[in-house]
Amino acid sequence: MNRFAALLDRLVYEPGRNAKLRLMTDYFRHTPDPDRGYALAALTNALMFKEAKPGLIRGLVEERTDPVLFRMSYHYVGDLAETAALIWPTPHVSSPQVGGEALLGHNNPPSVPTIAEVVEALATTGKSELPARVASWLDALDETGRWALLKLITRELRVGVSARLAKTAVAQLGQIEPDEIELIWHGLEPPYENLFAWVEGRADKPESGNPAPFRPPMLAHPLEDEDMAKLNAADFVGEWKWDGIRLQAVAGISDHGLPARRIYSRTGEDVSAAFPDLVEALDFEAAIDGELLIVRNGRVQSFNVLQQRLNRKAVTAKLMSEFPAHLRVYDILTECDEDLRDLPFMQRRERLETLVARLNHPRIDLSPMVPFASWDDLAAARSDPAFVGAGLDADAIEGCMIKRADSPYLPGRPKGYWYKWKRDPYLVDAVMMYGQRGHGKRSSFYSDYTFGVWRDGPEGEELVPVGKAYHGFTDEELMKLDRYVRNHTVNHFGPVREVEYGKDRGLVLEVAFEGLQRSTRHKSGVAMRFPRINRIRWDKPPAEADRIETLEKILARGEKEIHPLKGQRTEGRQS
Incomplete structure (x- = not known):
């Protein structure tokens, strides 16, 4: 646990992306299994502890300290893990015997747990036994260790590391592409021993078993004034930027010949269960990229309306009827086991148009292009989408997307290919x-x-x-x-x-x-x-x-x- 705590402590104060990458790669290289796997799970937010809640931590601290002092300190510091780690009383340990008797304290001080011991215990310890277990860990750790433990329990690391960056650090152990990890990620489980064995060349690549895997999305840069002075309008095409939620819809065929249909968020979370009405529409074998919207009577509704479908634990027939999910697509990544991401954008667009026309489903349509010959033309469209052709959907438009006509579909945010030009706030x-x-x-x-x-x-x-x-x-x-x-x-x-x-x-x-x-x-x-x-x-x-x-x-x-x-x-x- 101390090694993991030291990693988090250094990540918090390291602002540079490459430096964070080096810290994580070094940690994964020199930390044995299963500790490094559980650390990866923590950094990618892949751990869930049913019984460990912030209230448990507050209760433990208030039992050991002055509750009023703790609350005042918490209000001042503003972070539960940091406050609890600093205010937790250090237990007395046994000192050399005086006159044949040990001084008051713990004759057998608790041992420092590993991150694997913590994660496995949190997953198996009952609710009634958990407070004592957590307290024993806090007694065994120093301030930094306590802070890291509590960050782990509350799942609020906040160390400036994305899941993508953590996977990139693992990929660097074997000089492989992070995309290869993304493609199999949803078939892996902590502590990822088979993943580390593969990237280090000790085993074959794990089989994901997922016929509809997530692929990292391509992201855009905000368009700045200086960009427009450097870019040639003739090299780019325009689209509307919709005020919705980015989704990736993937449909394939399993090894048993059965259809597999998945909907992923932009971060790779499987959100299929939240949109069963949209899953039904995925009657194809491809991976497409688009925007989740609510469409009624042919008109895209505002984001206020879309919110009725977000973060739902239960999706009722009434909800789906009154707030029908719709996917407006603008790119295609694969089709029938053919990877299309290296093709120029306009060629992918042609493939996408053909797929959507063949599908002919009311829940899925194409995002229309925005014709322009100069940046002034695009500026006019951006300022008044309804006049240019967006019609009744204009209120659901955030601005324009500008994409190089020859751009491949690259993961992350590569420079020079895609730009977003939002309407003025x-x-x-x-x-x-x-x-x-x-x-x-x-x-x-x-x-x-x-x-x-x-x-x-x-x-x-x-x-x-x-x-x-x-x-x-x-x-x-x-x-x-x-x-x-x-x-x-x-x-x-x-x-x-x-x-x-x-x-x-x-x-x-x-x-x-x-x-x-x-x-x-x-x-x-x-x-x-x-x-x-x-x-x-x-x-x-x-x-x-x-x-x-x-x-x-x-x-x-x-x-x-x-x-x-x-x-x-x-x-x-x-x-």
Whole structure:
């Protein structure tokens, strides 16, 4: 466990991707099985502990320490694992005998567990025995070890490592392509001993047994002004960028001759069970890439409507009928065991058009191209999709995708091939109302800000919260915002500070956001999607901030799309 803790500790403070890669590769190379396999599972979020919950940890700490002190410390630090690791009392160990008797303490101090022992015990220990087991581990470990253990238990590593990067580190043990691991990943289970044996040349490649495997998606770069000056419009083609959820639909034939149909998220999670109505439509043998949307009467609905189908534990017939899942596709990766990813984009597009036409299913259609001869033409389409040809679907368009006509389908985010050019975000001026401490490296700063706009209340104009943002500012601006919160606090609510605000006092924040939705969590009744601090308006009086009517006008544009289904709205976006 100590070696795994040292790895996590170094990953947290290492900002560079290549340096993180070297740290993980070195760990996997010098750590024996099964420890390295369980570490890989932790880094790829492939572990699930049914009985180990944050409440268990809080209960253990409050039994060993002053509960009030712990809660105050937790509020200050903002991270449960870090707080518990630091405040956990170090047990006394036995000292040399004095007068033939051992001093008070543990004659047999607990031994430091390995990560394999921890993972296997968490999977088999009953709920009643688990607290004592976790406490014994905490007693045996030092501060860094305790922190790593608790991060493992809560499945919140937050060390700046993606699942893809961890798999890339494993691939470097044998100089193989990370894609080869991705293709067999869903057929593997922790602690991945057969995977390590293969990459190190000690065994054959594991057979995934999955006739419909996930393939890493190709991602786009945001289009910047300087990019357009360098790129030739004639080399690129355009598509609409839909405001949905990226999915990969794969259908194949098993060894027994039976159809296998899978739907994956962009990170490779099998989400087929959440969309049985879409799975039924996969009557082909191919892997296609597209966007999950809700389509009613031929019209794409807003993201607010799509949210009714996300993060569902149960999918009812009524839900599928009222919120029918639809896949709008824009690329094809394989067809009938033929890998098409090395073909130029336009050739893949022709293959995709043929497949969709042959399929002829109402749940699956093509994402239309956006014709343009110059960047000015594309800019006009981006600013007014309805005028250019998107018609009634215009409200569900985020912007444009720009793809080189000869681009292969490459995993990751390769430069120079695909770009995304989103429509300009909405901007409003809002007043800061609350500040909260951040997490990790920001745990010492008030970096999360709740802000509000004006509306008419029973006693005159009042501020009502409409969102919360924690990025969009520089480190230097963070220092100033943190100082402002500390110097203008008027009330405390646990880790949250209320700052002074009113018509003649307060700080105005220019907030950028990409959409709005109804919300019962906010007093205003609305909530922003993807808000960020665009600018700090030190110069602007709070009385001149925007009113709720400004947001209501934006919201009203797509409000009529949502089919009522009471009690089933969710907030936030799945990626």
